[in-house]
Amino acid sequence: MGLFEGKKGLVFGIANDHSIAWAITEKLYDEGAEIAFTHLPDKDPERPRMERRLRKLVEPKGAKIMLPCDVTKDEDLDRVFETVKQEYGEIDFVLHSIAYAPMDDLKGPVYNVSRDGFKLSMEISVYSLLAIANRSKEILKPGGSILTLSYLGGEKVIPGYNVMGICKSALENSVMYLANELGPEGIRINSLSAGPLKTLSSSAVGEFDMMMKLYQTMSPLRKNITPEDVGKAGMYLLSDLSSGVSGENHHVDSGYHIMGAPPIELQQQQAEA
Template sequence: MVSMEGKTGLVFGIANDRSIAAAIASECHAAGAKMGFTHLPDTDPERPKAAKRLHKVVDGWDPALVMPCDATNDEHLDAVFAEAEKTFGKLDFVIHSIAYAPIDDLTCPVYDVSRDGFKMSMEISAYSLISLTNRAKPLMKDGGSILAMTYLGGETVIPGYNLMGVCKAALESTMTYLAAELGPSNIRVNAVSAGPLRTLAASAVGDFQQMQKLYETFSPLRRNITFEEVGKAGAFLLSDAASGISGENLHVDAGYHVMGAPPMDVAELS
């Protein structure tokens, strides 16, 4: 296990316990990190569903702060980072696990995506990495690490991933430009590209069972990955053990991304 003793971080985008961000944060906590967390603002103060879901996941990690945050709202972002500076004094890492597309624009062909849906999806899924990085940079006084979540659909066409693939392509390019710009400040920016895991986001993308079957059949390891595996990979990239890695899109997908055709021993995918 990597050591993250004395490290402080902010985590954006934990939806529930079956979230890649939660898996990474869990490993960071086990390695000694102290973290703050955000959730979507609740519209009904009497029934704070988003806050309750987050607390259910993170309360066992002794969170330093838990705050509402809409990634499209500059006042919310400013408040979170101001509270982080007040609480921690500095930041060592940020986990960005933010993505969204309106369901009608996500499920339709890319050529039929609406202008407003495209703008909203890009702002939340890609620009949000810029807005978080802009605010994190002044707090990373001794350097730091920023980690985004992506998927193979940002590199090549995955049927059913549609508009989100376009957004992930933008996110991955943004990650590399930020890595180049922040490198002189000893701030590393990377991404984790995980194989299919049964998350809340995955439920909106195509035939998930078929996708898992493809990975089991075609990947070099002939299996799917686990939350623990991607959690450990993410914690590694955030830790000093990865101090020489920046601008990297680390695939945690049992090797699926290297395959250009089915393995020779696969007769037929049933």
């Protein structure tokens, strides 16, 4: 019997089969979960590209609920949660995988971020978690779990990550405050900070290939992570296996985040060069 047999949940933010959220979702399915999904609204109803992309992934898994959702609109969020409540009654987990910054604001220095760009980035990347947590607590069972996705750029300066790093910092802090407030109701919330993976989001980050090489060279495990690594960790944080864990920012990055200087052998190579 799988860890998620008889359990139901809601996933926000799968963009395609390279998404971290999809890697986690596959593990949830492997363990027997039943899942509802949202996707970005399609601008052209005659060409539902977003819906079609999601449907291709989850329909073969037996997904019954696939709803458009613009997280900047309360009416969209209300409709999603009302539909899930009508279909499932209560649920066991929620996965939040939503982040956005306008390209001009993401590519430029943080001192040059536009006021509107900053507000939109924070609203979609951070406030959406608060809005989803608020609605989730009404249908999450005691022992339920919420998980969001972060990155080391929320803790340290990662050149090229720019305004999204500020958003991730706020996201991680939000997780701690939400953990304190939701804990008395038996609800846990954590964030997962993954190392670099080739996803739609990472394609917007400058020097990504160099970043991959850096992690492989400097991390204690001397390797890059895989979608499988992240999928298993996300499944753990949403499962009863992590029943005593809340308010954490769980790193899946081969240990890269602990390093304060390059490994000795790399320093020796540089000295000999």
